[in-house]
Structures are given as C-alpha cells and as structure tokens.
Amino acid sequence: MHPTGFSLTHNVATTAGGLSLAILQWLIQLNRNRAAPGPWLSFVALCGPVAALITFRDSTRRMHRLI
Structure with a gap:
C-alpha cells in the first residue's frame, strides 16, 4: 500500500x-x-465491507491488465 493511501x-x-x-x-x-x-452505527459498520469490496474489485482489474 502506498504511503499516501495509508495516510488518507x-x-x-x-x-x-x-x-x-x-x-x-x-x-x-x-x-x-x-x-x-x-x-449511524449501521452506516459506519457498512463502510468497511463496502470499501473492501471496492478495493478488491479495483485490484483484480489491475491484475488482469498486467497479465
């Protein structure tokens, strides 16, 4: 993970x-x-899995471009 991404x-x-x-x-x-x-707590609890799914989809797309 890039330092900028971690910082953000x-x-x-x-x-x-x-x-x-x-x-x-x-x-x-x-x-x-x-x-x-x-x-509010339900919304905050859903933010983590949604962010993980978006990140996973983006990383698999990048991997397929490299192959």
Missing part, C-alpha cells in the same frame, strides 16, 4: 471516529431517543 485512510478513519461521539450525542438530543444512533 488513517485520516478519514480518525475523522469519522472522532466525530462519531458528537454525531451520536446530536442524534440523541435531536430525536430525544437513546436508540437514535442505530442508523
């Missing part, structure tokens, strides 16, 4: 992780419901 991934993860507490608190206050963060 780390920065995005840190930003999303750092903002999660503020977003969760805001959702609870907005809806007055302690279960309100559920959709």
